[in-house]
Amino acid sequence: MSLCTGIVGCILLYLLTYPSGQERNTSTPFLREGHTYTQYRTRVQKDLWLQQDSRLHCHIESESSTLALSPLQHKRLDVSEKLHSLQCWMQEKLYFKQLSPMQQVRVFKADEGTYQYSNQTLKTSHALFSLLELPGNQLPTSLQLPNNCFKGSAKKLSFSFSEKRHQKIEAEEFKLLSPTQDNL
Amino acid sequence: MILLGVLLLLATLSSYGEESLLSSNQAAYDGTQLTLKGEVLLDHGLGKIYAEEAILKKQELGMEFPFSQIDLRKSVLFQLCKGEELSCDHAILDFNALQGLLTSSQLVTYTGTLHRGKEKLPFKLQGQTIELLLKKEPSPKESVTKPLKEHFNIQEMKVKEHVQLSFGEGYLFSSDAISYEKYSNTSSSLRSSGKALTTFNCTGDQIEAEYFQIVEGVVSMKKPRGNLFSLSREMLFFQAEELIWENFNELLTLKGKIFIEEPFLGTFTSDNEVSVSRKEGGLAAFKSLGNTTFHDPHHRLLQSHGTWTFDKFLKSSVIESPIIEQKVPKELQLYYEEGNFGMYANQAQVDYAEEKGVLKPISIAVKGGIQFFSLPKEELSRFGLADHLRYHPTTQTMILLADPPNKVLLIDQREKVSLSAQEIHITRDSVTEREMIKGIGNVRFLLTAEEQLKLKHYFPHGF
DSSP states (O other): OHHHHHHHHHHHHHHHTSSOOSOEEOOOTTSOTTOOEEEEEEEEEEEEEEESSSEEEEEEEEEEEEEEEEEEGGGEEEEEEEEEEEEEEEEEEEEEETTEEEEEEEEEEEEEEEEETTTTEEEEEEEEEEEEEEESSSOOSSOOOOTTSEEEEEEEEEEEOOTTTTTOEEEEEEEEEOTTOOOO | OHHHHHHHHHHHHHHTSTTEEEEEEEEEEOSSOEEEEEEEEEEETTEEEEEEEEEEEEEOTTBSSOEEEEEEEEEEEEEOGGGOEEEEEEEEEETTTTEEEEEEEEEEEEEEEEEETTEEEEEEEEEEEEEEEEEEEOOOOOOSSSOBOOEEEEEEEEEEEEEEEEETTTEEEEEEEEEEEEEETTEEEEEEEEEEEEEETTTTEEEEESEEEEETTEEEEESOEEEESSSSSSOEEEEOSEEEEEGGGTEEEEESSEEEEETTTEEEEESSEEEEEEETTEEEEEEEESSEEEEOTTSOEEEESSEEEEETTTTEEEEEOOOBTTBOOGGGSEEEEETTEEEEESEEEEEEEEETTEEEEEEEEEEEEEEEEESSGGGOOEEEEEEEEEEETTTTEEEEEOOTTOOEEEEETTTTEEEEESEEEEEEOTTTOOEEEEEESSOBSSOOHHHHHHHHHHOGGGO
16 A cells, blocks of 8 residues: 555656646556546645736645546546645736735635646635735735625636636636625 | 534525625636626626626726626616616626616617606606716725725616607607606606607607607607697697696696697687696696687687686686786787677686586676677678676677776667667577667667767777
């Protein structure tokens, strides 16, 4: 068991240091098609920087996660990570207001979410989110959300960390709540 | 455990409750634009907005509703304050420019209410496009814990192309364009630009006008002309410079160059003002001011320069000439002619009786400066002066009276009779058509020089 975990860990280390997050051909002949190889992690943190008009910081953290490798046909590999009790802070834009640096930030919270490495998309269920304006251009990752920020909920919420898709969010059963409600 | 379950349920309900600013089945957001699809609901400072698709742009944090540009498509419905509603296929709203454009493949529909005091008059305004001008309502100061809450209201609407306005109980106004201005929640106006056509569905009344407006529930039109069925048994044609219709008390006022024609009643013209009140779907009263002429199909003519009133309830009609310096000028006396009889006087009253639903005159009382004469005036054969005249159509009896020391004076050239008396009765036999003239009181058959002079003053051709 520990040997197996060690092997998977080596492969993951190889994959995660690979330059692109797309599905890729692999020359690992010992991963069998139809099997899923998993690694359990605790206190997971991910930090990504996306180049838009400015360099935008995204921070994802979860209490635990399960990384899954599924070999596909033609020596291809599907890599996904299931995050538990996750929170995500994303800078949406950086700007100046009366010469003071400001940032518009999205915050997501969900019990569960799956990060798909192939398309750099995080899908969550029953997510709560907030949209807020904060001073400075450094992304805070711990903050008591003020009452006057926008809050919402969605039955299904997916968002992309791809630079091309411009941090696009897609939601089902979407609700934006009154800023005075304290739901997040 | 149960209590905990209930609390969790309540927490869930509150987060998915009705207070949501916006909701939809599907949403997509790319940092600049929020696209919503399926059962879109926006709880906006303008009201509740429903649509199948919405694109929200120009994000503005710090405001209660975070988008200032809203593009709505498919089955768009605005539920505004005080029960107002707007429905269309496509709406573009810009809350920075405070403007909106609503279009529809069929008709954009606005339903609202006009107020007059406590009275409410619902109306429906439809057209191919509606341009909205919005206004921000006063809002409380921004606080740290609460973002700026903005309320919007419609300030003005311009409805264009195939415009129709339904108002009151069956009134339908059509025009090239109608603008609706809202001064407050209880004060507004509707105005047409371009020609207007009004129809009243219940009765078939139809009026064309160059312009109309409805202010405080009062309809007014410029250069109206049309056919009314609601005021007479037959079609009544009218035209005037101005029309005012007060729906709440069913009062129609026509002003300037008034012409009214009804096949059985005759023609009626006035240069000043005619007001007609309606009750229980029919004519109840009318009042005419200024130079008024009435001509009926039986060649009866009545001219008045003062006030002419008719009250169906009192079954009475009164004509009063204007009084200047405590007397009626000769040129402003009322004039009446029928057959070969003509008369000038200061005042007249006609009393009617209802017979099979039709009012028929039963008594005519005329007073003040009466000059009566035979027609044509060029062949004057009978003429005279009196202070009072009473005529009873049923008995065809005319009673002429004088206020002492005046006398009733009568000259009949054909019969070669001159008469001066306190009272003269003229009766016509309905069978033989012969007239009987009877003097009562101090009767003289020779006129004094003073009496002759008085008659000569009024009838110079009679001597």
